[in-house]
Amino acid sequence: MGGVCSRKREQQVNEESINRGLSVRYFKSGSSKWLGSSILRAPSDIKLRNGKCPSLMELCIYNICEDMDQYKTLSMLPRDINQQIINELIRSQRLTELTLEAFRDCDLQDLDFGEYPGFGDSWMDVVASQEASLLSLDISGSDVTDSGLMNLKDCKNLQALNLNYCDQISDHGLECIRYHSNLTTLSFRRNNCFTAKGMSALSGLVNLSKLDLERCPGIHGGLVYLKGLSKLESLNINCCNCITDADMKPLAGITSLKELQISSSKVTDYGVTFLKALNKLTLLNMEGCPVTAACLESLSALTTLLYLNLSRCNLTDDGCEEFSRLQTLKVLNLGFNEISDAILVHLKGLKKLESLNLDSCRIGDEELYNLSGLQHLKCLELSDTEVGSNGLHHLSGLTNLESLNLSFTVVTDAGLKKLSGLSFLKSLNLDARQITDAGLAALTSLTGLTHLDLFCARITDSGTNYLRSFKNLRSLEVCGGGLTDAGVKNIKDLSSLTMLNLSQNHHLTDRTLELISGLTDLVSLNVSSSRITAGGLNHLKPLKNLRSLTLESCKLNASDIKKLQASDLPNLVSFRPE
CATH class of the missing domain: 3.80.10.10 (Ribonuclease Inhibitor)
Structure with missing residues (x-):
């Protein structure tokens, strides 16, 4: 079932896992934010694929995509071929409402329109024409309304449905879900229109195993409709500040639950007592809940618990x-x-x-x-x-x-120096002003490091010599203000780098961009608060993988970066100044 190109339906919903021990303080700069947008591949990459001869299938898909506006229907093609074509059109954002019409009645199985520009009710008729073949659908971030969602009534075999950020869908629209008993995964994050009454539509989803209602502020009292969902294994109601102890009581009977996320709710120690019966629970996220250490007595009954988040509580x-x-x-x-x-x-x-x-x-x-x-x-x-x-x-x-x-x-x-024996260490964060070149010298035995954060450390040009020991570095932050172009010479050969943050080093010039132009794996670069000028941007042309570029407080403006983006950096999706 499903062709080689179909997405796994269990991956359809992008779940946010709890903070499993990593720092919550990783947004020190714009370049540190990993981007959610997919890298846009140029059409020529499909055709040539780094100079290698493309397969016949690749050529077929490429040519059909190029001439898509000429086809009124593709229904005569095999389903797997059509699936690959629409996947490519969506990925490259070349699918329009008009060209979508060619996929009517094509028996497609997996449609991922998440965050797709312009997707709305008028597109849903073609989506619904797939009927019993449609197994997974992602329309997150779209303008689909209740009326558009009603089109799915004949898609009886739907297994995964993602409606995240669809703020025009209300309780009325969810009524069409009531009879989709094959649904195993449903995600409906960040919706202000969904209420406890609307949750009654979920009561018949007897095969549901994953339910995501994060940031749905109106669902208090609605969890009672989940009591009969005996296959439910994962429930995410993070950041629903309407959730109270009373909402925990109906969960006590859902003994199939393995993952429960209730962060930033109003659940107290008393509410946690209702969770003692969840003897299969492996993950519990209660970050920001008003619980105390008294809740641990109840939690000690959960003999399968593997992951527990009690950060920002009252412990x-x-x-x-x-x-x-x-x-x-x-x-x-x-x-x-x-x-x-x-x-x-x-x-x-x-x-x-x-x-x-x-x-x-x-x-x-x-x-x-x-x-x-x-x-x-x-x-x-x-x-x-x-x-x-x-x-x-x-x-x-x-x-x-x-x-x-x-x-x-x-x-x-x-x-x-006492860390020198930690030979398996891959990530080390030393964001502190008292760390200097001598401290970096003490770490040179840690040759397996892939992430090194020296954000505020006082590293000088001389100290960067020690960076040569870390050949596997993929992420490096040196932002203490002590570097000049001379120090960057010791960074230019760290060819595995994908993220480089050299912000706050005020003496860096266009020469720095010239030196790092060989780091072609770079995805994120920050050289803010430096002497970089618009003229230096030409050195960045070889960095074809660059997706994030931050040059705030430099001698250039957004238009300079936009020109570079248009001519040489097609994958650049985030830049500052913007």
Whole structure:
């Protein structure tokens, strides 16, 4: 079922996983934001594919796409061919309402129109003409209304439906979903018109396994309609501040639940007591809920729990001894709580722990030895804590550690020498002013690093010599203001880089762009607050993979970048100034 080109329907909904130990402070610059837009491939890439001879199928798809406006119907072609054609037209944003008509009655199975420009009710008739063949549909971010959604009434075999950000669809429109009993995945994020009454339409979806209602503020009282959904495994009601303890009671009977996300809701310790019966639960996200450590008594009954997010809650040291009972945990996020070193003694028994987030907690050096036995730990977040150089020797034995965040701590150059044995370390965040060239020198044995954040560190041109040791770096941030063009010479040979942030280095000139012009894998580049001019932009022409370019507070404007985008950087989808 479904051709080689069809998308897996379980991937149709883009779920946002909980913060599993990584820093919440990764947006220090525009270049640090990974872009959601897909890279647009030039038509010539389909035809030539890096100079290699294209297959007959590729040539067929390419030629049909090029002449699409000449065809009134493609219904005589095999379904798999039509699927590939429409996938390519959507990806390259060359599909129009007129050319869509050629796909009427083509028995297509998977249609992904998520965020597609201009998609609205008038397109839905052709979509609905696929009838029983249609298995997955994504119209997120579209202008489809209740009337347009009603067209799907004959698409009885629909398995996955994504309606994220469709703010013109209300309870009335969802009535058409009531009889789609084959639905296994439904996503309806960020909708102000969907209410508890509308959720009654979900009660008959007996095969539903994934339901996403994130940021739907009107669903309080509607979870009662989910009680009979015995196959429901994943429920996301994050950021629904209407959700209270009362809404947790009907969830107690859905024992098939494996993932539950209720962050930023009004659920308290009392509401958590209703979750004790969910004996298959592996993931629980309660970030920002007004719970205390008292909820841990209820959570200790969840003997299958692997991922627990309690960041930004009301946790204090009082009652935290219950953490020692959560023996199955692999990921624990306790960031931004009023807990101190006392918590660490209760975590030392969590031998299966792989990720621990203590961001902005009152953690210092003295009790870090309690973490020394967590041999499975791969990710440790200690950002914005009181940890200093003296405590790092307790981490030296965590040889499986892959990610370590020490930003905004009091760790010094001397302390970094104690990390030299962490040979599996891939990501290291050292965003702190007290780190200098000497600290970077102490890290040269960590040759496996792929991400190095030295955002505020005082690295000079001389210190960049040590960067030559990190041949595998894919992401590098050096923004302390100490670099000139001379220092960039030691960065130009880091050919694996996909993200480079050199902002705040005021002495960098157009020469820097010339030096890094060979880093052709770059996807994101930030050289803000430098002496870069419009004339230097010509050096960026070889960077065909560039999607994000940030040059704020430089001697150029948006029109200069737009010209470069139009002529040489077709994949550039985000730039500043804009």
